[in-house]
Amino acid sequence: MSATLYGLLGAALVGIGLFGLLARPSPLLRILAFNLLGGGVFLVFGAVARRGAGAGFPGDPVPQAIILTGIVVAFAATTLAVMLLLRLSAEGEGRSDPP
């Protein structure tokens, strides 16, 4: 039962994240919304893993391992996005054009 609940929570997070990504102009808010979207997808994955519990494990370890990898990769992507944004804001100061 709780797995389905978290699956639905994941689906709702995907919806909210997508809305934030599309309807909010502020770029940092979009990066946050993108992380919400990712969190929702991982929750859906986690709910499937929880339903696949067996052989003495509280959850199917294969999707859990993939989610773990996904969280680290999503963080790497978020840092790149944030650094691009900061460079954009630094460039926006009307600095001298690069050589």
Next chain:
Amino acid sequence: MAELLQLAALLVLLTVAAGLLRILRGPGAADRVMAAQLLGTGGIAVLVLLAAATATPALLDAALTLALLAAFAAVALVVAAPGRASRR
């Protein structure tokens, strides 16, 4: 005993959820930082209670990580709070 500890974890969780109102509504940045700090401590309490209730010592490692990083996040919250020009 285990059910009572799980009930205790639930009570702490509900308290922390109520504390979220301060984050959502808090007028100033300081209020939000405080609520985030309380949420961190509440989360640690829930994890510790669940560790005892379900006898999974792994949750203690999760609580340890949370305790370590809740402080780190709270400091970052304060350092980066708006209107801090004077502190920098």
Next chain:
Amino acid sequence: MTGLLADLAIGAAILALAAGMVAARSAFTATAFFIAYGLLLGLAWVRLGAVDIALTEAAIGAGLSGVLLLTAAARLAARPVATERAPGPLLTALIALCCAAVAVAIGAAILSLPEPTPSLAAEVAANLPATALGNPVAGVLMSYRALDTLLESAVVVLAVVGVWSLTPPGGWGGFPGPFHLRVESGPLALLARLLPPIGIVIALHILWVGKDAPGGKFQAAAILAAMWLLAWMAGLATPPRIASRRLRFAVSAGAGLFLAIGVAGALAEGAFLAYPAGWTKALVLAVEFALTASIAVALALLVMGPPEEEDRA
């Protein structure tokens, strides 16, 4: 009964924070919501029986992402980026409708999942003794899906390269990260002196225990990165210049060793990333320690960001 109530409370709190984040006016508010969301997501993962992921979410979601986004929010407040106009009410409503449709579709898929859920848990349990690891998730990460872990450590190295490539023209080869961020304030300096030693011991504990219980290299690496960042934020530790060979070797050593072991496995055992019979535990440990160190350095450098202009110090 208490379990269901806990799930409902966690779910409602996460939804409230997510909605609050999207509707937030200031970036700082949204980021404060994001940190609270990360903490609650960790509890959700514990309820879903995935303590490994709860650890990772707490370390990376609440810790590193929070600091990264907060420093970004603070610096963007000083120099906002020109953003285009927000969509009009009609368009916003249309977007909301489509997003709701996506969410409902995924929800419907969740509700109609096949009843005997296809699961690989049995296969993992059957083959776990061969990997000499007790933690199934670590077993999957290090032997069955070792390729994923190798590619992931390569992604982290590439992210560092990507972030460094954003160095402004005058700043190449300089110290990573902005200059003015470091704050010599009393309480922060106290924490920066007391926490790192404890953090390092905890990180090593989590790495070591990760073989047979939830834990492992990514969680340990995130904690180590957080400790280095804390010392850096308090002005106690200055990272080496990005041009230094040592720093670049540290970032790429983990992935390099893992790749070397993979190739050696291909030559010796005929299959890429196959561990020779008696060597599994030793090789896995070597890779785990090397990856932890490399990923910790890489994650910290990612949060610090590229070097700044020298003259703008």
Next chain:
Amino acid sequence: MSLLLDGFTLVAVFAGILFFVAGTAGLLRFPDTSSRLHALTKADHLGLGLIVLGLLPQAGGVLPALKLLVIWALALLAGATVGPLIARLAREEDAPP
């Protein structure tokens, strides 16, 4: 003997919860920031402290008990560090320089 320990655990844990509830109520009800900070630190330190204290007999082993104490020590350290920073932030918001 174990009944006594269980009793102690329950009393301490629920006392800790009481502080959490009081602290959160303070956080929500108090008018200005500094009084909220006062409420927060109570809930923060005493709430978690009593819960940890109550759980020590249930820890089942020295290492878990040690972990519990380290968790509490870290929470205290965090509170001690963040408290003055929050106070400075609050004062700054009320009276910007």
